Amino acid sequence: MTSAVADDTMDQDVFGGVDSHADTIHVAVISDNGGHLADAEFATTTAGYAASLAFLNAHGHVRAIGVEGTASYGAGFTRAARTAGLDVVEVNRPDRAERRRIGKSDPIDAYAAARAALSGRASSAPKDDTVAGIRALHNAARSAVKARTAALNQITHILVTAPESIRAKFGQLKSVDRTDALARLRPAGDAVHTAVLTALKSLARRVKELTAEHQALTRALDGEVTANNPGLRAAYGVGPDTAAQLLVTAGGNLERLRTEASFAALCGAAPVPASSGRTNRHRLSRGGDRAANAALYRIALVRMSSDPRTRDYVARQTAAGRTKKEIIRLLKRAIAREMFRCLTTAVTIPGIADLRPLRQSKNITLTAAARHFGVWPATISTLERGIRRDDDLANTYRDWLTAA
Structure with a gap:
């Protein structure tokens, strides 16, 4: 009798739901008619993911698993479930009205995710890992810009209340000139002047370091996105x-x-x-x-x-x-x-690697080429380096260089 019940359990279709957190995930299982079967909490470790999948499979044939946060706290579980051949769908966080009506807890959210997978309300496949490197570089570059902006704002605020001699010397300088001048400071004077100048020097050096860091990250990011999708990167206005x-x-x-x-x-x-x-x-x-x-x-x-x-x-x-x-x-x-x-779709990018060598072989300067086409020299330079795509100009430019 027990064996027959176990066989019936394994034959039934079930749906899973996962509420993910930094250290734990809460997994719920429902039947194909929406009935609650079981729920449990697991650690966000390799062993925890394996145990959670075994827990789901023990209740029947898993049709789909709704996961909240597939690209954040649920990324590890999503990766493990998809590796095991299970269908994972991305679940949005419940809206505020629903949360006020049914309450908020890990089991409630996990069962809600399972019901979303059952009803088809959650049907989007989660993002895979092919852009994980681009995401990491992009986030790092953005954080460098934010930190640099914060440091520049601090410099401005300090100069507003700084002693008059410091404000008169550095307050009128702009952008890079101010940062360079402050980074070369040798703090001296009374205690107040020394403290203010030391703070300004430290912030200026931070700005320069973050600028260099952002430039390096942008170069790495440019290489990654160009390799991933050259057509997208070559589109006009897409950096x-x-x-x-x-x-x-x-x-x-x-x-x-x-x-x-x-x-x-x-x-x-x-x-x-x-x-x-x-x-x-x-x-x-x-x-x-x-x-x-x-x-x-x-x-x-x-x-x-x-x-x-x-x-x-x-x-x-x-x-x-x-x-x-x-x-x-x-x-x-x-x-x-x-x-x-x-x-x-795959977009074919016309080659531009021959433009600069062809121009240089004809001893034509950027300024002369730009004057002929009525554009700025920077336009020709970015075209030759592949930074800006303009197929019509590139073809016309190549024909002109060949005939020159």
Whole structure:
């Protein structure tokens, strides 16, 4: 009799739910009709993950596991479950109204994750590890910028209240000149002057170190994103930081991105109806991944300032009576469509490695080339180095160099 019950248990379909934390995960199991079967807590270790999977499998055939925080505290369990061949879906945190209604605890959240997997409300595959290196470099580079900005702000605040002799000497200097001058200080004078100058020197050196650190991280990040997706990196207005953010948002397993419309919604760039009465309009979306939305915004600003096609588009829309906000919304939606293609399809990048050697072999300077095409020398330089992609200019430039 006991054996028959055990066989029936193993034959039933079950769904799992995981509420993840730094040191523990709470795992819940429900039947295919939503009934609660069991829940337990496990450590976030290799042994703990193995025990949690054994716990799930002991209650039947695991159809799917809903995990809250697949890219953070639940990353270890997600990796172990997918290695074991189990289907893992990403579960969003319950909204506030639901939490107020049913309460908050680890078992409650784990069962809620399991119900989300059962109902199909949670259906997104978690991101895989192929962009983990890009994510790590991107986070480190961003933290370096934040720390550098904080140090620069501290320098400014100290100079506001510093003794007059210090303010007069360093207060009028700007940016790099001020940092360089403060980093070379030899603190001297009375106790107050010495303390203030020592603090300023320490902060200035910190700024210089963080600047060098950020530049090194950006170079490493540029190499990673170019190797991962050269078409995305070569798109107009897409720098290393922007490309990294879009890759992190999309994840390495691009089958998660079903349509370009869903990607636009993920980036908060899908138009949201804002009509009422006789007013019929759309507004900017305030949802989605705000970091990805900021990446699209940076691309839009670059193209509005230097891309001829975008400038012409902005002029037409302005003449049609659209506001700047509306134009940026339209641009971000179009850019999201282009970025989706770059992320999901292989884009062939025309070679530019021959441009600089060809120019140098003809003894043509950057200034002369730029003057011929009516652009800045920096435009030709970035084109030759592959920093900025412009296929039309590259082809015209190559033809001109060949004929010169």
